Each structure stands twice: as structure tokens, then as C-alpha cells.
Amino acid sequence: MLWYHDPHGAVWLRWNENGGLLSPRLSWCPERQPGADDNACVLFAGHPAPHSWDVVDPLMYARAAKVAAQLGLPFG
Template sequence: MQCQLSAHEDGEHFGLLDDVEYGTALWLRWRGTTAMALVVLADCPVVGPGADGEGCCLFAGHTEQHTWQDTMESTPRSK
């Protein structure tokens, strides 16, 4: 399982397992290599800028940046 948060080395890691119901998902949470837990977390309500308003694919209250921010940074900007 790979952590879905932006690149980081310390702290908790989260991997998406499945959608539970509208607005929540089942996540695997771990720290290091031993302590793991299944947690149900509410979806992140933040949407990206622009007309399409792409939603964040993480959970409410996550650290680091939203998933659509990762996409914006890796996409070359047109002049």
C-alpha cells in the first residue's frame, strides 16, 4: 500500500481502501512498519479553482496539499 498524502517521511500514512457510503471512505492508517488501523473518514470537502471544480480525493482534515494541487503542479502552464 502506498500513502495517498503528498510526499512525506514522518508521521501517519494513509491508503484508500474503499468508499463506504456517500461522503465517507475506508482508509488504512499506519505509522512506521508496525502500527496499522482501519478507519472510516469523511471525504475532504475542498474543491479546486476553476469552472470544473475538481474535488480533493483525500479525507477531511488531511495534512499537506489537496490531490488537485498535485495535478496543478505537475501540469506545465501555458503562456
């Protein structure tokens, strides 16, 4: 996601074989995580699988682990 636009969609930067391609505003994926209280997918509608709750961002995971370690909290 390049920037949050509004509750109905955002502007995304997508890549193809030739480099970056700025996409127009795309609606949010309407799916919600089964069994979760209110965990919506944060990707665009029609994205390739998987939904955001099944995607692990290694940088965000590393940051969360570091913050947990600094606070002395269990992580993982």
C-alpha cells in the first residue's frame, strides 16, 4: 500500500516484470479472518492469495520481537 485513501480503499504500488506500476485507488479486500472477532484483511480486493492474516512480514516480526525483548515480554 502506498497510502491510505479512505475507509473504502487505498492507493497501491504494484510491480510487473518491467518495474513499478502505480495503481489507481483499489477497494479493500472484503474478507474477514474466520474465527477472529474483527480482523479484516488489509490488502486490496481481488489480491492473490493469501489474505493478510496469513502473511508474515519478516521486518515487522523482527521489530515486534525486539520490542518484546526490550520490555521483557514473551514473544512468539
